[in-house]
Amino acid sequence: MRIDLLLNGRDATIEARADEMLIDALRREGLLSVRATCGLGVCGACTVLVDAEPISACLTLAPQVSGREVTTAEGLEDSDPVARAFAEAHAFQCGWCTPGFVLTAKALLAERPDPSDDEIARALGGNLCRCGSYLKISEAVRRCAS
Amino acid sequence: MDARVSGRARYAVDAERPGMLHAAFVRSPYPHARVTSIDASAVPRDCVVLLGEDVANLGPYGCQVKDQRVLADPARHIGDVVAGVAAASPGEAVAAAALVEVEYAELPAVFDPVDAMAPEAPRVHEAAARSADEAVSIGVRPIAGSNACHRFRIRHGDVARGFAAADVVVEQTFRAASAAHAPMEPHAALAEWEGSRLTLWTGTQTPFNTRADLAGMLSIPEESIRVIAPPMGGSFGAKTFVRLEALVACLARKARRPVKAVLDRADEFLTLNRHPAVVRVRIGARRDGALTAKEVDCWADTGAYADCGPGVATKMGYAGVGPYRIPDVRVDSLAVYTNLPPNGAFRGYGAMQSVWASERTMDILARELEISPLELRRRNLLRDGDEFATGEVMRDVHFEECLQAAADAVDYEADPRGKGLCVLLKGMQTPSRAAIAVERTPVGYVIRSASCEMGQGVRRSLQLLGAQMLGCEPGQIVVPDPDTDTSPFDTRTTSSRSTYMMGRALAEAVRDLRRGDGERGFGEIRNEGGLDPDTGQGVASTHWHQGAAAASVSVDEETGRIAVERLHAAVYAGRVVNRPGAELQNEGSMLMGLGAALFEGIDFADGQVTNANLSDYNLPAASDVPRLTHELLEREGAEVHGLGETAVPPVPAAIGNALASLDLDLTELPITAERVLAAVDARAARRAGLEARR
Secondary structure, X not given: OEEEEEEOOEEEEEEOOOOOEHHHHHHHOOOOOOOOOOOOOOOOOOEEEEOOEEEEOOOOEHHHHXXXXXXXXXXXXXXXXXXXXXHHOOOOOOOOOHHHHHHHHHXXXXXXXXXXXXXXXXXXXXXXXXXXXXXXXXXXHHHHOO | OOHHHHOOOOOHHHOOOOOOEEEEEEEOOOOOEEEEEEEOOOOOOOOEXXXXXXXXXXXXXXXXXXOEOOXXXXXXXXXXXXXXXXXXXXXXXXXXXXXXXXXXXXXXXXXXOOHHHOOOOOOOOOOOOEEOOOOOOOOOOOOOOOOEEXXXXXXXXXXXXXXXXXXXXXXXXXXXXXXOOOOOOOOEEEEEXXXXXXXXXXXXXXXXXXXXXXXXXXXXXXXHEEEEOOOOOOOXXXXXXXXXXXXXXXXXXXXXXXXXXXXXXXXXXXXXXXOOEEEEEEEEEOOOOOEEEEEEEEEEEEEOOOOOHHHHHHHXXXXXXXXXXXXXXXXXXXXXXXOOXXXXXXXXXXHHHHHHHHHHHHHHHHHHHOOOHHHHHHHHEOOOOOEOOOOOEOOOOOHHHHHHHHHHHOOOOOOOOOEEEEEEEEEOOOOEEEEEEEXXXXXXXXXXXXXXXXXXOHHHHHHHHHHHHHOOOHHHEEOOOOEOOOOOOEOXXXXXXXXXXXXXXXXXXXXXXXXXXXXXXXXXXXXXXXXXXXXXXXXXXXXXEEEEEEEEEEEEOOOOEEEEEEEEEEEEEEOOOOHHHHHHHHHHHHHHHHHHHHOOOOOEEOOEEOOOOOOOOOOOOHHHOXXXXXXXXXXOOOOOOOOOOOOOOHHHHHHHHHHHOOOOOOOXXXXXXXXXXXXXXXXXXXXXXXXXXX
């Protein structure tokens, strides 16, 4: 089926089966920052923003984003303040989980511009970093706080 | 913007070749079973099926013991691959694999390394396999007629004499569960043949070992194989030696098309895990705390195949001695086959399991001697010029500084209640060899090295070191992906050796470039050494990874829940090359240690993994991070010390000893709430017993 959506700021039409997960449809579009990892929605490595809300693309059917706005890491500007903060705080190691963390942090900061440490830890609870970069990830989020 | 932040980083899972097929595997549902028949007639004709007859003429492989075949028969663990399928899409491959009908005849199985050493235990491998000669750096010593594929021993002094001289002797047996590396990127490999030449794109820490092992298996020259190693989305030891590469190479040869395999998360738990281990420690001391003798017995469960289990058992063995002056030492460390999935290199390489046992025992001894655990360690720590149990004379020794720094961070001396310490030594791959090439370009330099990037930042370290040595900006230095066709030889990217070994090779290469035409330079470093596997004497490590940790905990004795209030690690770095990278290594190591301490363990039921997903197998998340600090000890003029793993092994023992300070004795990892409650009950029973005697 054809799915019309706003993908990374542009009107787009993607092809997907009705029973297909969003992650597979997005990867077919070349959006390889969306990464299959746990398949259960617990690790956050396939996080994308749907209407500014972070969701797991491995648990979302592709047709569910019809008519909605979808943002992946590829849709962020190089000047994106959250991405820049991650780079400046060295808040990554292998980088596999980083796009998901950046998008989750963006959603948190949009809702709570000055989150407490507890709120940061809670908001990032659905994203796993096996390299264990959490201290610097929290630091990156704090750098963006107003 | 760094490609890892922007999402533009590409990994082996993203590799593609025109016309490529996707692989899926048929796995044994039995822990030990002969394949009696395979019927693949239901598989669609446009799929390619790899069966036993296709690989019958191929040799065995294995990095330290050649005990593996491309397709298993008998299957030796649940998940052992008995057939492969390649199809146009991953989904079609999985569907086709499900249509392969396999019949099995079950064989008796064994799941515990101590049980597996019983005389009547089922044999996992009928005959002792041939030792691998290429990748191996230790003499493998199988015990004939048993499941032990390797026995490492240290014989240093005379332990009978040492125990006779002791006023106090304590003994305790400890266990550590298996654990999942759980790199976020699963294993992925893509193979393509052009005539008789094989190219592999694979997430690996061991491109040259993989090439050598595959060449032996395929009976082709090593130069006929090219291994390209893109950056990994984490590895932690999981992506070492031959994993999927043999399977995709054989499928691609039969299909006459490129074939790629990407494991799903459940299959990760069947591919390579951490060695579950049983470690028994017996230690004697005089009343003044001076250690007189120590015995360490390790059973490292290497699962269905040896992989690098002999190396892990070796390192487990000597790390279990600890950084102490002990006149009389005996170590017997076994790598034992069982019918669990294979276990291999895991950040810490066996040290965590034996450090857990050894350092917990130190606190038990301290209690018996009524000496502070900190003071007992201080009185026995190795210092410059002391001899270790391997006969090595120790230089550049900083154990006491590391330990004191850890103790001070939790204010241990003011009040040790609820606090625990651990100090450790860990060796680096010895002997080993690293070579590197530098080439001038119009805009800077290219550095060619087979050191593999897995998030530890080796590429950045080479850029920083290169910029310093060559007098340019780090950004002017390009470090391409390791490629066995163009990168000089390197033993492998393991044991925290890359910055140290490659850094020195790079200094050689830059000297060579300056001496020559200024266009290209080549440098090579060889570190000689190794231990005699029968006596444990020799050179275990050309330098030592030294560290300590301290933990402060509180316990909810109603629920068994532990709160780690504070965790600190001090690691000797010598000289830091890439500060944020070094900090990330310490932080990541401590969190992996925290997972090992409190919640990470693979659960098995008769050889079947029962928590093979990231919902039931818990990894540390942001909200699990305690108040965590660390420091990197540096010394003017010191050489670079690897620090990629040092802070993993001390964390579980520091937490265990913090519990011991509350009279809660834990002997098994992970320290689950159930185990804490059992320790609370045991303490109550002990106290009641004391009360009754009064």
